[in-house]
Amino acid sequence: MTAGAAGLAAEPAGPGQSTGPVRPVRVGLIGAGRIGASHAAILARRVATVELAGVADAVPAAASRLAAQLGVKAFGSPAELIGSDEVEAVVIAASSTAHCELIVAAAGAGKAIFCEKPMSMTLEEADRALAAAADVPLQVGFNRRFDAGFAAARHVVATGGVGTPQLLRSLTRDPGLANPGAVPPWTIFTQTLIHDFDTLLWFNPDAEVVEVYATADALVAPEYKSAGLLDTAVTVLTFDNGARAVAEASFSATYGYDVRAEVFGSAGMVTVGDQAASSLTHFGPDGRRVNTVRGDVELFLDAYTAEFAEFANAVRAGREPAVTGRDARRALAVALACVESVTTNRPVTL
Template sequence: MTAAPPPVGGSRPRGIQSGGSALREPVRIGLIGAGRIGSAHAGTLARRVPGAELVGVADAVPAAASRLAGQLGVTAFGSPDELITADEVEAVVIAASSEAHCALIVAAAAAGKAIFCEKPMSQTLAEADRALAAAADVPLQVGFNRRFDAGFAAAHEVVASGGVGTPQLLRSLTRDPGLANPGAVPPWTIFTQTLIHDFDTLLWLNPGASVVEVYATADALVAPEYKPAGLLDTAVTVLTFDNGARAIAEASFSATYGYDVRAEVFGSAGMVTVGDQASSSLTHYGPDGRRVTTVRGDVELFRDAYAGEFAEFADAVRAGREPAVTGRDARRALGVALACIESVTTNRPVPL
């Protein structure tokens, strides 16, 4: 299995269609997880990924699987295990709760299935190592969807081809539009679930470099009443790389203006910026000036990127090659996240 570059370009058409995939048999996919993101993935897999065929869904709660399967006209499996071992399932997309990811990867790999796992792939580095070892012989892709956004992919291409020279200052940020249920947010979520995207982005946009030290600071500014319970809703981190570059990652759970994901790479020969919240090309002018409507959620912002990551997965499965985003990438981003948590705990920079 060899890694291929992600089959996306800087072009507006964000869905990715691999050349001859229509002639190939679509990859028969079973989806585990019928929650918010699982349901969105199911819709994407059922309708928008030429090389994939959604054959069924499962969930720890069978009724949730039944409801989603009914909406899409596919099979509802009685349990994740049943789905994993079903003959008609060729590949498994894991969108269950994060705690279950590692065990599901191990089970799916044992069943010889190709695996797509939502981020975070694991909760600990030990779990990551267990997942990587288990999946050594099957394709394993992780859900760092930003890599399949046309703008982010174009930024990567420019950086990787030397268009900004040597990266020196990088920035990646995530601002989620809302914190619906602060009481339900596990401690450190902002690092392990949110900023983990930014860490992957920053590593990907500083190709070949490794993080040698992190500093992180975080607080509960949106919902301070939940701070005693461990909620951190605002965070800033600084990563120092072995090539000298410094990168900032920041996140907040309370953007009133929508879902905001941006990145910037400044280097010795130029800069790229990427990320735009505009919901369309419309500008509306009136007595209060000119106005552009902004996107409201990840599914809206990354609709094509979600389709793109699954197209890459289907293509890698059919081609028998390693997907463009691997379990090793997931382990690496997790390592940064865990070091950041330690930095917040100790209020010190933490070497990696």
């Protein structure tokens, strides 16, 4: 079940209340790489409240290829897509370094904006993006919030089901580091653990991070350590309500894509995250076996679908989406403090 399932059941209005058909939101997608292509397929086939109007990429041939596969229009450039009347909303899945400029441009054109994480590379960029997008819907791609399990955990925490959070955990383990040479330094904090930081902030509502300790290493690809690539990291966050949180990441999970979280508090605990590919269990001479999910799209397909449905709903309702640019800025601040902690080998105060 996705978080959207409840919505489906709840939505049908009562007799006499004519809600009318919802006109799909015409979305233009920028970025034809791995995650862009995945987003495009989801937008085109799984979200009936969205209509994929077209795609663009800094490399026009990449946009053309993806557009042809999906039978949609290829825009000549991101700027052309942003400027087009055929597009009401922009989904940004381009390179992270381009996010801030694209947000500013899209906001300038009055488009609603969905931007993949991280929203920006620096806090200055974050502030610029926030200022530019003050008057348009801006949602950031912290997709885990739309996973049924994570959403249920947050609901339990927010309604007091674990009491005051005291110990939290969030982890991300990726099945593989295809091309270590291409990964920028600090990626493990700003691209990967930023998901976990958002989760931990979301799971400890009304608390702020006051101190961060981080340690990291290149254990998977040690030959890239001198280039600054770190593939294994542990971080400890101290909140102003006394709670401590641990976020961990690795780029070498041989068993699949592993994302889990845990909130332990004064009245109980919730855990969330399951590596099982389905409810199937296979018993044989080697014991009891469950297939594990292999990638983010497989694990979070329903969550990706639900976050785009939320975006479409927010656009149509003219309201702020569930995950904001301010959320993105908070998570980035933690990630950057981790970078400083690794550099100085000291806890860093925020």
